[in-house]
Amino acid sequence: MTTRTPDHAPPPSGGPIRSTPLSERSLAPDIARGMMLLLIALAHTPYFLYTAQVGSVGLHPVEGGLADRIAQALTLVVVDARVHTMFGFLFAYGIGQMYARQTAKGTSPLQARRLLRRRHLWMLVFGAVHALLLWQGDIIGVYGLIGLLMVPLFFGRSDRTLKIWIGVLLGLGALVAVAGMVVPADAGTAAADMQRASIAEESYLAAAMVRLTTWSFQLVAGVATLALPAAFLMGVLAARHRILDEPSRHLVLLRRLAVWGIAAGWITGAVLALQHTGVVTEIAPVSALTGLNFYTGIFTGVGYAALFGLVAHRLSGRAAATSLPVRWLGALGRRSMSGYLAQSVVWGPVMAAWGLGLGAHLSSWSASALAVSTWALTVVGAAAMERAGRRGPAEVLLRRLTYRPRSVDA
Numbered sequence: 006m007t008t009r010t011p012d013h014a015p016p017p018s019g020g021p022i023r024s025t026p027l028s029e030r031s032l033a034p035d036i037a038r039g040m041m042l043l044l045i046a047l048a049h050t051p052y053f054l055y056t057a058q059v060g061s062v063g064l065h066p067v068e069g070g071l072a073d074r075i076a077q078a079l080t081l082v083v084v085d086a087r088v089h090t091m092f093g094f095l096f097a098y099g100i101g102q103m104y105a106r107q108t109a110k111g112t113s114p115l116q117a118r119r120l121l122r123r124r125h126l127w128m129l130v131f132g133a134v135h136a137l138l139l140w141q142g143d144i145i146g147v148y149g150l151i152g153l154l155m156v157p158l159f160f161g162r163s164d165r166t167l168k169i170w171i172g173v174l175l176g177l178g179a180l181v182a183v184a185g186m187v188v189p190a191d192a193g194t195a196a197a198d199m200q201r202a203s204i205a206e207e208s209y210l211a212a213a214m215v216r217l218t219t220w221s222f223q224l225v226a227g228v229a230t231l232a233l234p235a236a237f238l239m240g241v242l243a244a245r246h247r248i249l250d251e252p253s254r255h256l257v258l259l260r261r262l263a264v265w266g267i268a269a270g271w272i273t274g275a276v277l278a279l280q281h282t283g284v285v286t287e288i289a290p291v292s293a294l295t296g297l298n299f300y301t302g303i304f305t306g307v308g309y310a311a312l313f314g315l316v317a318h319r320l321s322g323r324a325a326a327t328s329l330p331v332r333w334l335g336a337l338g339r340r341s342m343s344g345y346l347a348q349s350v351v352w353g354p355v356m357a358a359w360g361l362g363l364g365a366h367l368s369s370w371s372a373s374a375l376a377v378s379t380w381a382l383t384v385v386g387a388a389a390m391e392r393a394g395r396r397g398p399a400e401v402l403l404r405r406l407t408y409r410p411r412s413v414d415a
Contacts, residue, residue: 031102032331033249033317035338037310038095042337042344042383044088046376047080049348052142053356053364054372055205061291062281064200065369072370074282080373081281082274086299089144089227090306093236094243096148097155098310101244104160118156124407125152131342131403136220137213139349141203143220145342147227154228155237167242174235175303181230182300209359232303239307249310252318259311259318266308269301329388336391337384343397344383351379 051064060067063085065077100121107117125148132146159167203215227233248255277294279285288294320331337344356364356372367375390397396404 031250031317032320032335033252033314034095034098034102034310035335036317036331037091037249037313038338038341039334039336039344039384039387040313040338041088041091041095041309042341042348043377043380044084044091045345046348046380047084047373048088049140049142049352050076050080050369050372050376052200053204053352054367054369055201055358056365057368060281062277062295065281069369073368076370076373078278078282080369081278081298082271085274086302087270087305087309090232090236090303091309092144092306093148093151093233094240094307094310096152097237097240098244098249100152100156101241102250105244114161118160120407121152121156124403125149125156127403127406128152131399132220132224133217135346135349137217139216139353141200141216141219142223144227145345146220147224147233150224151228151233151237155234155241159238159241164242164245167238171235171238171242174231174238178231178235178303179300182296204357204364207358212357212359230299232299235303236306240310243310249314249317252314253321256315256318259314262304262311263308263315266304266306266311268308270298270305270308273298273301332391333384333388337387340387340390340397340400342399342403344380344387346399347383347386348379351375 051059051066054064054066057066058068059065062081065081066073069077104117104121107120108114112120128149129146130149132143132149135143135145159170199219203212203219206212206215243249246255248258252259273294276288277291277298280288280291280294354360355375356362356367358365363375364372387397
């Protein structure tokens with residue numbers, strides 16, 4: 006990548022322009038977001054099995070049959086500690102696209118940053134409401150906070166500066182991961198109790214207070230671990246060079262990111278999965294493996310995004326790009342916030358004790374099946390909205406709150 010500062014813009018034209026029409030969006034980020042929502046659904050399954058006894062590896066139950074063990078192993082290898090960085094990378098990539106488009110068409114950098122600040126403030130509000138009503142593990146508010154912190158600090162900086170800070174954050178993140186390796190073994194059980202407290206609570210109002218408190222702690226933790234800020238800067242840098250918009254120009258980089266990033270996480274995840282399921286005896290302390298798995302997940306999340314860049318390149322100019330599966334997946338990706346929030350409408354009322362309490366009766370494999378089914382329903386819903394030419398309701402609301410009244414039709 007060449008060093009450049011892309012934040013110099015033509016003279017301002019008077020205000021923020023409209024958001025990107027659906028027909029002009031890039032394929033790779035959208036199909037990546039659509040598939041990412043499946044991984045998010047699978048990542049949430051252990052949280053809702055609130056009566057299951059957990060081990061020392063995340064919130065995964067210690068018991069289960071063969072199907073449960075397979076589901077747990079696949080989640081540990083493919084999903085856990087990967088989705089949040091993939092989401093963070095794609096979130097920053099979208100911000101970079103939005104900022105570049107605004108400034109390229111005449112909006113001043115100052116106006117564009119104000120627009121982003123409003124957007125991120127409203128994301129923080131969305132996250133708080135989401136946590137209060139349904140799900141303490143909300144990630145929308147975390148990314149809103151990261152955007153509020155990172156955009157003023159790093160937008161307008163040179164590529165070289167971003168690369169240096171990516172290296173700094175990765176180095177500091179490694180130290181955080183190492184520090185986590187000395188956490189007592191019973192800390193995993195304590196963390197599980199905290200995460201499941203609101204889900205196991207039969208009173209909805211009491212659960213809401215616990216959810217909001219837990220979310221507040223996670224809001225700070227999401228920044229403090231430094232994994233998400235590092236992924237954010239990687240996404241900003243990638244957006245400047247349009248590596249997902251123009252994958253044909255970056256095939257070597259995309260292949261390296263996909264192969265090495267995914268391999269790093271899957272290898273550590275496989276070791277952790279084998280140990281958790283009892284296939285092998287203890288290879289290393291669980292705290293050490295968990296810390297390493299979390300850290301390598303930074304690269305795996307970015308590797309997943311790169312993989313979808315390669316997929317988009319393969320689909321370019323092919324009939325497969327207009328096939329129903331690709332179109333439907335892209336439709337969900339274009340409505341990723343709505344799809345994400347829709348999952349919570351199922352998870353809480355159906356699985357939590359304050360709802361139907363189904364989480365007390367399911368196991369790892371059956372909860373995973375529910376997760377896949379829920380995601381599939383959001384795909385169908387997004388496809389229906391795509392055919393009708395409608396954006397997702399959450400996206401529409403965020404745009405109306407973000408853009409000035411004269412741009413409400415964005």
